[in-house]
Amino acid sequence: MSDGEPAHMYERIAAALRDQILARSLAPGSKLPTREEIASTFGTSQTTVRQALDLLESEGLINRGRGSAPTVRLYDPLIRRAALHYRSDPGAPFAEEAIATERVPRYSHNTRPDRAGLEVAHRLKIGVGDDVMRTDYVSYANDEPMMLTNSYEPLAITRGTPIERPEEGPLMGAGIIDRFTSIGLRPTSVVERLHARMPRPSEVEELKLRPGIPVVVIVRRSFCGELPLETADILLAANQYKLEYATTVAPLEDDA
């Protein structure tokens, strides 16, 4: 009864089109009818049709572009397995994921010394302004940007070691686990805290996001015991990823 018939025309138009899309009677990639066609079908003005299309776009169901009819968006996300991730680096597991769905992986990076801001300092338990090594990654699949990663490592720990620059030296691209293990600080835990929201315009540009696509923001912190080894901000397009986390349950003890 609740959605028997939406009160507003634009919602009814959107509902009709959405039903066809979800039922696949409008196939992914296929074109929607013309603005004028839809308007005459429902006996409304093109303004109302536009509002309906705005809604569908905001739900991430269609692609729009000037000059050609809206098309049904396709959805084929990668799966990011956190467990795999923390055996090797931000590049290699990404490659593994991409290959699994027949996409060509690639990533670029940019490493430079930096000073810790408020947020980073807090996460790494260091002082504001302390030296950190910052590495920015952009991961691509089929040359489309998929994921942005900004990683910070305290130079107080890595300075002078072979892993001072994450993407150089013998362990280049080897991942935080192996890298820190090599200097005697094997990480013991990685904590990821994530949420989703709609992107800012700058993020839309960087990830080439289409309208209606949320982003997932991950804040990662890696520890050796209580000592923070690394932290990162990871931003990914929600329509291109599923995230998998496995929790191992502790064996039975004598805990109430």
Add this chain to the structure above:
Amino acid sequence: MSDGEPAHMYERIAAALRDQILARSLAPGSKLPTREEIASTFGTSQTTVRQALDLLESEGLINRGRGSAPTVRLYDPLIRRAALHYRSDPGAPFAEEAIATERVPRYSHNTRPDRAGLEVAHRLKIGVGDDVMRTDYVSYANDEPMMLTNSYEPLAITRGTPIERPEEGPLMGAGIIDRFTSIGLRPTSVVERLHARMPRPSEVEELKLRPGIPVVVIVRRSFCGELPLETADILLAANQYKLEYATTVAPLEDDA
């Protein structure tokens, strides 16, 4: 240079307002200027202002309602810690989370026998149409719905046991770990696969979502070894949650 000045007026208006919101010069909860005021400020029509407000709403930055000026939305998410979750039930850890931010937790449930659909059967490695016990939860904080959970347990495992109905008996509300442990099938792992997207209208209604709020969809599967014990679909409003997952890194072995 990329966003020095957006080409379109409505983007510039949105950017100006967004800056004020993010910089907190427009405080959360405060009112935005009138449609007419904004229009005259920027020298445009109210149509364009409306489009700018549509954009801000789609980013989840403002609340709108007929008859009163749009207001700046506040953001104060709960933190859902997966690790804590899998020591007790879908109710108790939720309570823990809610209390941490001074909200009053509550949840309702509805248990009934059901038959496995295609998706659920696949996840539980049982046949389509096999008997399952289905429990739907709605979790509230301050009487606002926050999370929807649909849980399925194969009756082939639980039938006739004290835990056949999750929310009844001595272990009512005790959580899947303790419950299955009590019948000799202590879960060994819980796998959560999640993604974010914009909600469907029915979900908007159930979670009383405001426009511009993505939802996070979690597919959970609990195992004892290779045996699936339970699966659930969890739906939560992205603006009300941060999700935390901790990965414990295996101690050093002789693995390349």
Add this chain to the structure above:
DNA sequence: CTGCTAGAGTTGGTGTACCAACTGGGTTGG
């Protein structure tokens, strides 16, 4: 003082209109 009412003010839904930007396909020219 409280409660109700009426009215002003504001927003949301819809219609109409115009133009620039862009797509796609057919046509022309090399």
Add this chain to the structure above:
DNA sequence: CCAACCCAGTTGGTACACCAACTCTAGCAG
């Protein structure tokens, strides 16, 4: 045969307008 070009068709941005629904406040009645 291929490339450049042009044109019809379509969408996106913007302006103006009208009305219903709603909020809020001031004023009135009790």
